[in-house]
Amino acid sequence: MIERWALLSGLMGDLETYELIQKDLKNTHGDITLFVLGDVVGPDKNCDALLKRLVNPHRGDLKPHCIYGWWEEQLLAESGYRGERKADALRLNKGDDAVNALMNAVDPYYLGWISSLQFGFVELDCGLIHGSSKDVGDILTIQTPPLTLLDRITRLNVNRLFTARSKLQFHLELTDAVVDSKVKDLNGKRNQEHTLPKRAVIGIGAGANYTLYDVGSDQTHFLTVGDVTKSRGRGFA
Amino acid sequence: MKHAVISCLHANLSAVEAVLGDIDRQGIETITCLGDLVGYGPQPNEVVELIRDRKIETCQGCWDEDIIEGLDACDCSYPSQLAERRGHMAHQWTTENLTDENKEFLASLPTSIRRGRSLFVHGSPNSQHEYLLPDMDAFAALERVEMSGADTLFCGHTHLPYVRELGNGSIRVNIKNASDREREEIKMTLPIRRIVNAGSVGEPRHGGVNATYVIHDDIKNDVEIREVAYDIDRTCEAIIEAGLPHVFAWRLSNGFEFAELAEDASHVCER
Numbered sequence: 001m002i003e004r005w006a007l008l009s010g011l012m013g014d015l016e017t018y019e020l021i022q023k024d025l026k027n028t029h030g031d032i033t034l035f036v037l038g039d040v041v042g043p044d045k046n047c048d049a050l051l052k053r054l055v056n057p058h059r060g061d062l063k064p065h066c067i068y069g070w071w072e073e074q075l076l077a078e079s080g081y082r083g084e085r086k087a088d089a090l091r092l093n094k095g096d097d098a099v100n101a102l103m104n105a106v107d108p109y110y111l112g113w114i115s116s117l118q119f120g121f122v123e124l125d126c127g128l129i130h131g132s133s134k135d136v137g138d139i140l141t142i143q144t145p146p147l148t149l150l151d152r153i154t155r156l157n158v159n160r161l162f163t164a165r166s167k168l169q170f171h172l173e174l175t176d177a178v179v180d181s182k183v184k185d186l187n188g189k190r191n192q193e194h195t196l197p198k199r200a201v202i203g204i205g206a207g208a209n210y211t212l213y214d215v216g217s218d219q220t221h222f223l224t225v226g227d228v229t230k231s232r233g234r235g236f237a
Numbered sequence: 238m239k240h241a242v243i244s245c246l247h248a249n250l251s252a253v254e255a256v257l258g259d260i261d262r263q264g265i266e267t268i269t270c271l272g273d274l275v276g277y278g279p280q281p282n283e284v285v286e287l288i289r290d291r292k293i294e295t296c297q298g299c300w301d302e303d304i305i306e307g308l309d310a311c312d313c314s315y316p317s318q319l320a321e322r323r324g325h326m327a328h329q330w331t332t333e334n335l336t337d338e339n340k341e342f343l344a345s346l347p348t349s350i351r352r353g354r355s356l357f358v359h360g361s362p363n364s365q366h367e368y369l370l371p372d373m374d375a376f377a378a379l380e381r382v383e384m385s386g387a388d389t390l391f392c393g394h395t396h397l398p399y400v401r402e403l404g405n406g407s408i409r410v411n412i413k414n415a416s417d418r419e420r421e422e423i424k425m426t427l428p429i430r431r432i433v434n435a436g437s438v439g440e441p442r443h444g445g446v447n448a449t450y451v452i453h454d455d456i457k458n459d460v461e462i463r464e465v466a467y468d469i470d471r472t473c474e475a476i477i478e479a480g481l482p483h484v485f486a487w488r489l490s491n492g493f494e495f496a497e498l499a500e501d502a503s504h505v506c507e508r
Contacts, residue, residue, distance in 0.1 A: 179406030
Protein backbone atom coordinates (compact mmCIF):
# COMPACT_ATOMS: atom_id res chain seq x y z
CA MET A 1 0.00 0.00 0.00
CA ILE A 2 1.24 3.49 -0.83
CA GLU A 3 2.60 5.33 2.19
CA ARG A 4 1.26 8.86 2.29
CA TRP A 5 1.46 11.77 4.64
CA ALA A 6 -1.38 14.22 4.95
CA LEU A 7 -0.10 17.60 6.13
CA LEU A 8 -2.29 20.42 7.27
CA SER A 9 -2.02 23.59 9.30
CA GLY A 10 -3.73 26.88 10.07
CA LEU A 11 -7.12 25.54 11.12
CA MET A 12 -7.37 28.26 13.78
CA GLY A 13 -10.28 26.66 15.54
CA ASP A 14 -12.11 25.58 12.39
CA LEU A 15 -13.48 22.17 13.36
CA GLU A 16 -15.72 22.03 10.29
CA THR A 17 -12.74 22.19 7.91
CA TYR A 18 -10.89 19.60 9.98
CA GLU A 19 -13.87 17.25 9.74
CA LEU A 20 -14.03 17.76 5.95
CA ILE A 21 -10.32 16.97 5.63
CA GLN A 22 -10.79 13.84 7.75
CA LYS A 23 -13.64 12.89 5.42
CA ASP A 24 -11.43 13.46 2.37
CA LEU A 25 -8.69 11.33 3.87
CA LYS A 26 -11.08 8.49 4.53
CA ASN A 27 -11.70 8.44 0.78
CA THR A 28 -8.00 8.51 -0.08
CA HIS A 29 -6.04 5.38 -0.93
CA GLY A 30 -2.91 4.58 0.93
CA ASP A 31 -1.51 4.12 4.38
CA ILE A 32 -1.96 7.68 5.59
CA THR A 33 -0.28 9.40 8.52
CA LEU A 34 -1.79 12.74 9.49
CA PHE A 35 0.46 15.59 10.58
CA VAL A 36 -0.97 18.86 11.88
CA LEU A 37 1.76 21.47 11.66
CA GLY A 38 0.47 24.03 14.11
CA ASP A 39 -1.82 27.04 14.21
CA VAL A 40 -4.78 24.98 15.37
CA VAL A 41 -5.73 27.96 17.51
CA GLY A 42 -6.36 31.57 16.54
CA PRO A 43 -8.15 34.68 17.76
CA ASP A 44 -11.15 34.68 15.44
CA LYS A 45 -13.28 31.88 16.83
CA ASN A 46 -13.52 29.65 19.87
CA CYS A 47 -11.05 26.81 19.43
CA ASP A 48 -12.18 24.46 22.19
CA ALA A 49 -14.21 22.11 19.99
CA LEU A 50 -11.33 21.58 17.57
CA LEU A 51 -8.87 21.12 20.44
CA LYS A 52 -11.19 18.57 22.03
CA ARG A 53 -11.34 16.64 18.74
CA LEU A 54 -7.55 16.70 18.34
CA VAL A 55 -6.97 15.57 21.92
CA ASN A 56 -9.69 12.91 21.74
CA PRO A 57 -10.12 11.81 18.11
CA HIS A 58 -13.45 10.31 17.10
CA ARG A 59 -13.62 6.67 16.18
CA GLY A 60 -12.58 6.43 12.54
CA ASP A 61 -10.53 9.63 12.61
CA LEU A 62 -6.96 9.45 11.45
CA LYS A 63 -4.93 10.09 14.59
CA PRO A 64 -3.41 13.57 14.30
CA HIS A 65 0.28 14.05 15.08
CA CYS A 66 0.48 17.68 16.14
CA ILE A 67 3.22 20.24 16.65
CA TYR A 68 2.82 23.81 17.80
CA GLY A 69 2.70 26.80 15.47
CA TRP A 70 3.08 30.56 15.68
CA TRP A 71 -0.35 31.14 17.25
CA GLU A 72 0.24 28.45 19.87
CA GLU A 73 3.61 30.06 20.61
CA GLN A 74 1.89 33.40 21.22
CA LEU A 75 -0.75 31.77 23.40
CA LEU A 76 1.81 29.87 25.48
CA ALA A 77 4.01 32.94 25.88
CA GLU A 78 1.10 35.08 27.06
CA SER A 79 0.01 32.31 29.41
CA GLY A 80 3.39 32.21 31.14
CA TYR A 81 4.80 29.08 29.52
CA ARG A 82 7.80 30.90 28.04
CA GLY A 83 9.34 32.42 31.13
CA GLU A 84 9.28 36.21 31.13
CA ARG A 85 8.47 36.42 27.42
CA LYS A 86 4.91 37.38 26.46
CA ALA A 87 3.04 37.42 23.14
CA ASP A 88 5.20 40.32 21.99
CA ALA A 89 5.11 39.51 18.27
CA LEU A 90 1.32 39.32 18.24
CA ARG A 91 0.96 42.43 20.37
CA LEU A 92 3.34 44.33 18.10
CA ASN A 93 1.56 43.29 14.90
CA LYS A 94 -2.08 43.26 15.91
CA GLY A 95 -2.32 44.97 19.28
CA ASP A 96 -3.73 44.08 22.67
CA ASP A 97 -7.18 43.27 21.31
CA ALA A 98 -5.82 40.36 19.30
CA VAL A 99 -3.93 39.05 22.32
CA ASN A 100 -7.09 39.20 24.42
CA ALA A 101 -9.13 37.56 21.66
CA LEU A 102 -6.62 34.71 21.45
CA MET A 103 -6.64 34.19 25.20
CA ASN A 104 -10.45 34.13 25.19
CA ALA A 105 -10.58 31.67 22.29
CA VAL A 106 -8.92 28.84 24.19
CA ASP A 107 -10.04 27.23 27.44
CA PRO A 108 -7.03 27.16 29.81
CA TYR A 109 -7.82 23.45 30.25
CA TYR A 110 -6.07 22.83 26.90
CA LEU A 111 -2.89 24.77 27.69
CA GLY A 112 -1.25 21.71 29.21
CA TRP A 113 -1.78 19.73 26.02
CA ILE A 114 -0.66 22.59 23.80
CA SER A 115 2.47 23.08 25.90
CA SER A 116 3.34 19.41 25.46
CA LEU A 117 3.48 19.73 21.66
CA GLN A 118 6.87 19.50 20.00
CA PHE A 119 8.58 22.11 17.83
CA GLY A 120 8.72 19.68 14.92
CA PHE A 121 9.11 16.12 13.75
CA VAL A 122 11.89 14.44 11.83
CA GLU A 123 10.48 11.57 9.78
CA LEU A 124 12.81 9.60 7.51
CA ASP A 125 14.97 12.35 5.96
CA CYS A 126 12.27 15.01 6.28
CA GLY A 127 11.75 17.81 8.76
CA LEU A 128 8.14 18.74 9.54
CA ILE A 129 7.95 22.16 11.13
CA HIS A 130 5.56 25.09 11.33
CA GLY A 131 8.01 27.85 10.41
CA SER A 132 11.56 26.68 10.01
CA SER A 133 14.38 25.12 11.97
CA LYS A 134 15.40 28.65 12.96
CA ASP A 135 12.13 29.88 14.41
CA VAL A 136 8.46 28.97 14.58
CA GLY A 137 7.69 32.36 13.02
CA ASP A 138 10.13 32.02 10.12
CA ILE A 139 8.30 32.38 6.79
CA LEU A 140 9.71 30.35 3.90
CA THR A 141 8.39 30.88 0.37
CA ILE A 142 9.63 30.40 -3.18
CA GLN A 143 11.01 33.95 -2.94
CA THR A 144 13.22 33.11 0.06
CA PRO A 145 16.92 33.19 -0.96
CA PRO A 146 18.19 29.68 -1.76
CA LEU A 147 21.05 30.02 0.73
CA THR A 148 18.54 30.69 3.48
CA LEU A 149 16.48 27.68 2.47
CA LEU A 150 19.60 25.50 2.45
CA ASP A 151 20.57 26.81 5.87
CA ARG A 152 17.17 25.95 7.35
CA ILE A 153 17.39 22.43 5.89
CA THR A 154 21.00 21.96 7.00
CA ARG A 155 20.22 22.94 10.59
CA LEU A 156 17.95 19.90 10.83
CA ASN A 157 20.28 17.61 8.89
CA VAL A 158 17.43 16.53 6.59
CA ASN A 159 16.88 16.56 2.85
CA ARG A 160 13.33 17.91 2.81
CA LEU A 161 11.66 20.52 4.95
CA PHE A 162 7.88 20.76 5.18
CA THR A 163 6.76 24.18 6.34
CA ALA A 164 3.40 25.81 6.98
CA ARG A 165 3.96 29.34 8.21
CA SER A 166 3.70 31.01 4.78
CA LYS A 167 0.26 29.36 4.25
CA LEU A 168 1.38 28.77 0.64
CA GLN A 169 1.57 25.49 -1.24
CA PHE A 170 4.78 24.89 -3.15
CA HIS A 171 7.38 22.21 -3.76
CA LEU A 172 10.75 23.78 -4.44
CA GLU A 173 13.86 21.72 -5.16
CA LEU A 174 17.43 22.90 -4.78
CA THR A 175 19.80 20.93 -7.00
CA ASP A 176 23.33 21.06 -8.41
CA ALA A 177 24.54 23.23 -5.56
CA VAL A 178 28.26 23.82 -5.76
CA VAL A 179 30.70 26.25 -4.17
CA ASP A 180 34.50 26.44 -4.00
CA SER A 181 36.07 26.95 -0.60
CA LYS A 182 39.65 28.18 -0.21
CA VAL A 183 40.95 28.11 3.34
CA LYS A 184 44.22 29.66 4.48
CA ASP A 185 45.39 29.04 8.04
CA LEU A 186 48.63 28.48 9.94
CA ASN A 187 48.99 25.06 8.30
CA GLY A 188 48.88 26.45 4.75
CA LYS A 189 46.23 26.60 2.05
CA ARG A 190 43.64 24.07 0.93
CA ASN A 191 40.91 24.19 -1.68
CA GLN A 192 37.76 22.14 -1.77
CA GLU A 193 34.71 21.98 -3.99
CA HIS A 194 31.55 21.50 -1.97
CA THR A 195 28.39 20.01 -3.43
CA LEU A 196 25.05 19.07 -1.96
CA PRO A 197 22.53 16.35 -2.77
CA LYS A 198 19.08 17.41 -3.89
CA ARG A 199 17.19 19.27 -1.18
CA ALA A 200 13.60 20.45 -1.09
CA VAL A 201 11.30 22.80 0.78
CA ILE A 202 7.59 22.09 0.66
CA GLY A 203 4.94 24.59 1.69
CA ILE A 204 1.86 22.65 2.78
CA GLY A 205 -0.79 25.39 2.76
CA ALA A 206 -3.25 26.34 5.48
CA GLY A 207 -6.89 25.92 6.43
CA ALA A 208 -8.84 24.20 3.68
CA ASN A 209 -5.67 23.88 1.57
CA TYR A 210 -3.62 20.86 2.58
CA THR A 211 -1.00 18.55 1.13
CA LEU A 212 -0.68 14.87 0.43
CA TYR A 213 2.86 13.59 0.15
CA ASP A 214 3.71 10.23 -1.40
CA VAL A 215 6.68 9.10 0.61
CA GLY A 216 7.92 6.51 -1.88
CA SER A 217 7.79 8.65 -5.01
CA ASP A 218 8.48 12.09 -3.49
CA GLN A 219 5.33 13.48 -5.10
CA THR A 220 3.29 16.29 -3.59
CA HIS A 221 -0.41 16.79 -4.23
CA PHE A 222 -1.82 20.17 -3.25
CA LEU A 223 -5.45 19.78 -2.35
CA THR A 224 -8.37 21.84 -1.19
CA VAL A 225 -11.16 20.38 0.90
CA GLY A 226 -13.44 18.42 -1.39
CA ASP A 227 -10.82 17.82 -4.08
CA VAL A 228 -10.48 14.13 -3.26
CA THR A 229 -14.07 13.44 -4.10
CA LYS A 230 -13.75 15.35 -7.38
CA SER A 231 -10.46 13.76 -8.36
CA ARG A 232 -11.02 10.05 -7.98
CA GLY A 233 -9.81 9.69 -11.54
CA ARG A 234 -6.45 11.27 -10.67
CA GLY A 235 -5.55 8.53 -8.26
CA PHE A 236 -5.99 10.15 -4.88
CA ALA A 237 -9.04 8.12 -4.04
CA MET B 238 45.24 51.10 4.34
CA LYS B 239 46.09 48.28 6.71
CA HIS B 240 44.10 47.56 9.80
CA ALA B 241 44.53 44.95 12.49
CA VAL B 242 41.82 42.72 13.92
CA ILE B 243 42.28 41.08 17.30
CA SER B 244 39.97 38.77 19.25
CA CYS B 245 39.62 36.61 22.35
CA LEU B 246 42.10 38.38 24.61
CA HIS B 247 40.92 36.44 27.67
CA ALA B 248 42.56 38.56 30.35
CA ASN B 249 46.06 37.62 29.21
CA LEU B 250 47.88 40.94 29.59
CA SER B 251 51.27 39.71 28.46
CA ALA B 252 49.82 38.42 25.18
CA VAL B 253 47.79 41.58 24.57
CA GLU B 254 50.81 43.80 25.15
CA ALA B 255 52.91 41.69 22.78
CA VAL B 256 50.29 41.81 20.01
CA LEU B 257 49.70 45.55 20.36
CA GLY B 258 53.47 46.03 20.23
CA ASP B 259 53.65 43.99 17.02
CA ILE B 260 50.85 46.10 15.51
CA ASP B 261 52.51 49.35 16.59
CA ARG B 262 55.85 48.35 15.09
CA GLN B 263 54.15 48.05 11.70
CA GLY B 264 52.69 51.51 11.95
CA ILE B 265 49.09 50.27 11.88
CA GLU B 266 46.79 52.75 13.57
CA THR B 267 43.36 51.15 13.10
CA ILE B 268 42.63 48.20 15.36
CA THR B 269 39.32 46.41 15.76
CA CYS B 270 38.71 44.02 18.65
CA LEU B 271 36.13 41.23 18.41
CA GLY B 272 35.53 40.78 22.11
CA ASP B 273 36.13 38.25 24.88
CA LEU B 274 38.37 40.62 26.76
CA VAL B 275 37.91 38.57 29.92
CA GLY B 276 37.60 34.96 31.06
CA TYR B 277 40.15 32.25 31.89
CA GLY B 278 43.04 34.68 32.31
CA PRO B 279 44.26 36.44 35.47
CA GLN B 280 44.27 40.13 34.41
CA PRO B 281 40.72 41.07 33.32
CA ASN B 282 40.87 44.64 34.67
CA GLU B 283 44.29 45.34 33.19
CA VAL B 284 43.23 44.08 29.75
CA VAL B 285 39.93 45.96 29.72
CA GLU B 286 41.64 49.15 30.82
CA LEU B 287 44.34 48.79 28.17
CA ILE B 288 41.70 48.45 25.45
CA ARG B 289 39.80 51.41 26.87
CA ASP B 290 42.94 53.55 27.15
CA ARG B 291 43.91 52.79 23.56
CA LYS B 292 40.34 53.55 22.41
CA ILE B 293 40.24 50.35 20.38
CA GLU B 294 36.85 49.89 18.76
CA THR B 295 35.48 46.69 20.24
CA CYS B 296 32.40 44.51 19.92
CA GLN B 297 31.11 42.35 22.71
CA GLY B 298 32.12 38.70 23.03
CA CYS B 299 30.26 35.84 24.68
CA TRP B 300 32.34 36.01 27.88
CA ASP B 301 31.85 39.78 28.06
CA GLU B 302 28.10 39.29 27.72
CA ASP B 303 27.99 36.44 30.21
CA ILE B 304 29.93 38.29 32.88
CA ILE B 305 27.62 41.30 32.78
CA GLU B 306 24.43 39.28 32.40
CA GLY B 307 25.35 36.77 35.09
CA LEU B 308 25.02 33.90 32.63
CA ASP B 309 27.47 31.14 31.93
CA ALA B 310 28.99 30.70 28.55
CA CYS B 311 27.07 28.11 26.58
CA ASP B 312 28.09 24.71 27.83
CA CYS B 313 28.37 23.54 24.24
CA SER B 314 31.73 25.24 24.21
CA TYR B 315 33.09 23.04 26.96
CA PRO B 316 34.55 19.74 25.83
CA SER B 317 33.81 17.92 29.10
CA GLN B 318 32.10 18.28 32.46
CA LEU B 319 35.48 18.84 34.06
CA ALA B 320 36.22 21.65 31.62
CA GLU B 321 32.78 23.05 32.32
CA ARG B 322 33.40 23.12 36.09
CA ARG B 323 36.70 24.88 35.52
CA GLY B 324 34.97 27.32 33.18
CA HIS B 325 32.42 28.07 35.88
CA MET B 326 35.25 28.71 38.34
CA ALA B 327 36.86 31.12 35.89
CA HIS B 328 33.51 32.82 35.42
CA GLN B 329 32.99 33.24 39.16
CA TRP B 330 36.54 34.48 39.70
CA THR B 331 36.21 37.03 36.89
CA THR B 332 32.85 38.24 38.17
CA GLU B 333 34.31 38.79 41.63
CA ASN B 334 37.46 40.54 40.42
CA LEU B 335 36.23 42.73 37.56
CA THR B 336 35.46 46.28 38.68
CA ASP B 337 31.98 47.73 38.27
CA GLU B 338 33.37 50.35 35.92
CA ASN B 339 34.88 47.70 33.67
CA LYS B 340 31.65 45.68 33.76
CA GLU B 341 29.81 48.79 32.63
CA PHE B 342 32.29 49.15 29.79
CA LEU B 343 31.68 45.56 28.67
CA ALA B 344 27.92 46.15 28.91
CA SER B 345 28.24 49.18 26.64
CA LEU B 346 29.89 47.27 23.78
CA PRO B 347 27.93 46.68 20.55
CA THR B 348 27.39 43.14 19.31
CA SER B 349 28.60 44.06 15.83
CA ILE B 350 30.49 46.78 14.02
CA ARG B 351 29.84 47.55 10.36
CA ARG B 352 32.41 49.35 8.24
CA GLY B 353 31.47 49.61 4.58
CA ARG B 354 30.98 46.09 3.25
CA SER B 355 32.79 44.54 6.23
CA LEU B 356 31.06 43.26 9.34
CA PHE B 357 32.87 42.59 12.61
CA VAL B 358 31.32 40.17 15.14
CA HIS B 359 32.52 37.89 17.89
CA GLY B 360 30.91 34.58 16.90
CA SER B 361 28.59 34.98 13.94
CA PRO B 362 26.00 37.51 12.80
CA ASN B 363 23.41 35.22 14.44
CA SER B 364 24.95 34.82 17.86
CA GLN B 365 28.00 35.56 19.97
CA HIS B 366 28.03 31.86 20.81
CA GLU B 367 27.98 30.40 17.29
CA TYR B 368 31.27 28.95 16.06
CA LEU B 369 32.17 29.57 12.44
CA LEU B 370 34.82 26.89 12.14
CA PRO B 371 37.00 26.70 9.01
CA ASP B 372 35.45 23.39 7.94
CA MET B 373 31.80 24.20 8.62
CA ASP B 374 29.32 23.55 5.83
CA ALA B 375 30.34 25.87 3.02
CA PHE B 376 26.78 26.83 2.10
CA ALA B 377 25.91 27.64 5.71
CA ALA B 378 29.08 29.71 5.99
CA LEU B 379 28.18 31.57 2.81
CA GLU B 380 24.68 32.18 4.17
CA ARG B 381 26.06 33.74 7.36
CA VAL B 382 28.03 36.33 5.37
CA GLU B 383 25.47 36.97 2.65
CA MET B 384 22.51 37.41 5.00
CA SER B 385 24.49 39.90 7.07
CA GLY B 386 24.83 42.14 4.02
CA ALA B 387 28.63 42.00 4.08
CA ASP B 388 31.31 40.99 1.60
CA THR B 389 33.78 40.13 4.34
CA LEU B 390 32.85 38.87 7.78
CA PHE B 391 35.46 39.23 10.52
CA CYS B 392 34.89 36.92 13.46
CA GLY B 393 36.64 35.23 16.36
CA HIS B 394 35.33 32.86 19.05
CA THR B 395 36.86 29.68 17.59
CA HIS B 396 40.41 30.72 18.59
CA LEU B 397 41.50 29.30 15.23
CA PRO B 398 42.78 31.95 12.82
CA TYR B 399 41.86 31.41 9.19
CA VAL B 400 40.77 33.08 5.98
CA ARG B 401 38.04 31.34 3.98
CA GLU B 402 37.02 32.48 0.53
CA LEU B 403 33.79 31.13 -0.93
CA GLY B 404 33.28 31.56 -4.65
CA ASN B 405 32.37 30.03 -8.02
CA GLY B 406 29.11 28.95 -6.48
CA SER B 407 25.84 28.17 -8.18
CA ILE B 408 22.57 26.43 -7.45
CA ARG B 409 19.57 25.34 -9.49
CA VAL B 410 16.15 26.26 -8.11
CA ASN B 411 13.36 24.11 -9.44
CA ILE B 412 9.79 24.99 -8.59
CA LYS B 413 8.45 21.50 -9.06
CA ASN B 414 4.92 22.11 -7.96
CA ALA B 415 3.10 25.22 -6.80
CA SER B 416 -0.57 25.88 -6.52
CA ASP B 417 -0.31 29.29 -8.18
CA ARG B 418 2.65 28.99 -10.58
CA GLU B 419 3.89 27.12 -13.58
CA ARG B 420 6.78 24.72 -13.21
CA GLU B 421 9.96 26.77 -13.36
CA GLU B 422 13.71 26.18 -13.20
CA ILE B 423 16.33 28.84 -12.57
CA LYS B 424 20.10 28.53 -12.26
CA MET B 425 21.45 31.09 -9.82
CA THR B 426 25.00 32.26 -9.26
CA LEU B 427 25.97 32.41 -5.62
CA PRO B 428 27.86 35.46 -4.30
CA ILE B 429 31.59 35.55 -3.59
CA ARG B 430 32.18 36.13 0.08
CA ARG B 431 34.96 35.85 2.65
CA ILE B 432 35.23 34.94 6.33
CA VAL B 433 38.27 36.11 8.27
CA ASN B 434 38.77 34.63 11.72
CA ALA B 435 41.25 36.55 13.84
CA GLY B 436 42.11 33.61 16.10
CA SER B 437 42.94 34.39 19.71
CA VAL B 438 45.38 36.70 21.41
CA GLY B 439 45.10 35.27 24.91
CA GLU B 440 43.97 31.65 24.55
CA PRO B 441 45.34 30.10 21.34
CA ARG B 442 43.81 26.84 20.07
CA HIS B 443 45.78 26.40 16.88
CA GLY B 444 48.16 23.83 18.32
CA GLY B 445 50.96 26.26 19.12
CA VAL B 446 51.51 28.66 21.99
CA ASN B 447 51.76 31.98 20.14
CA ALA B 448 49.11 34.66 20.15
CA THR B 449 47.44 35.24 16.78
CA TYR B 450 45.68 38.09 15.04
CA VAL B 451 45.15 39.27 11.45
CA ILE B 452 46.08 42.27 9.34
CA HIS B 453 43.76 43.27 6.53
CA ASP B 454 45.15 45.34 3.68
CA ASP B 455 42.07 46.85 2.08
CA ILE B 456 44.01 48.16 -0.92
CA LYS B 457 45.50 44.80 -1.87
CA ASN B 458 42.47 43.09 -0.31
CA ASP B 459 44.88 40.69 1.35
CA VAL B 460 44.76 39.16 4.81
CA GLU B 461 47.86 38.17 6.76
CA ILE B 462 47.63 35.85 9.77
CA ARG B 463 50.20 36.91 12.36
CA GLU B 464 51.72 34.79 15.13
CA VAL B 465 53.29 36.61 18.06
CA ALA B 466 55.39 35.12 20.83
CA TYR B 467 54.81 36.52 24.30
CA ASP B 468 55.94 35.99 27.88
CA ILE B 469 53.86 32.92 28.66
CA ASP B 470 55.56 32.32 32.01
CA ARG B 471 54.42 35.73 33.23
CA THR B 472 50.77 34.86 32.50
CA CYS B 473 51.08 31.34 33.91
CA GLU B 474 52.54 32.61 37.17
CA ALA B 475 49.70 35.13 37.46
CA ILE B 476 47.15 32.34 36.87
CA ILE B 477 48.60 30.27 39.72
CA GLU B 478 48.87 33.31 41.96
CA ALA B 479 45.24 34.24 41.33
CA GLY B 480 44.10 30.78 42.36
CA LEU B 481 42.66 29.91 38.95
CA PRO B 482 42.80 26.25 37.84
CA HIS B 483 46.38 25.24 37.12
CA VAL B 484 45.31 23.59 33.89
CA PHE B 485 44.71 27.06 32.40
CA ALA B 486 48.43 27.73 32.79
CA TRP B 487 49.39 24.25 31.62
CA ARG B 488 47.42 24.51 28.38
CA LEU B 489 48.75 27.99 27.61
CA SER B 490 52.31 26.74 27.99
CA ASN B 491 51.65 23.59 25.93
CA GLY B 492 49.29 24.92 23.28
CA PHE B 493 46.50 22.45 24.06
CA GLU B 494 43.13 24.08 24.56
CA PHE B 495 41.19 20.84 24.82
CA ALA B 496 43.33 19.29 27.54
CA GLU B 497 40.32 17.64 29.12
CA LEU B 498 38.63 16.53 25.93
CA ALA B 499 38.94 12.78 26.43
CA GLU B 500 37.87 12.72 30.05
CA ASP B 501 34.15 12.70 29.46
CA ALA B 502 33.05 11.84 25.96
CA SER B 503 29.40 11.66 27.03
CA HIS B 504 29.18 15.30 28.06
CA VAL B 505 26.17 17.09 26.63
CA CYS B 506 25.11 20.69 26.68
CA GLU B 507 22.87 21.76 29.56
CA ARG B 508 21.02 24.35 27.50
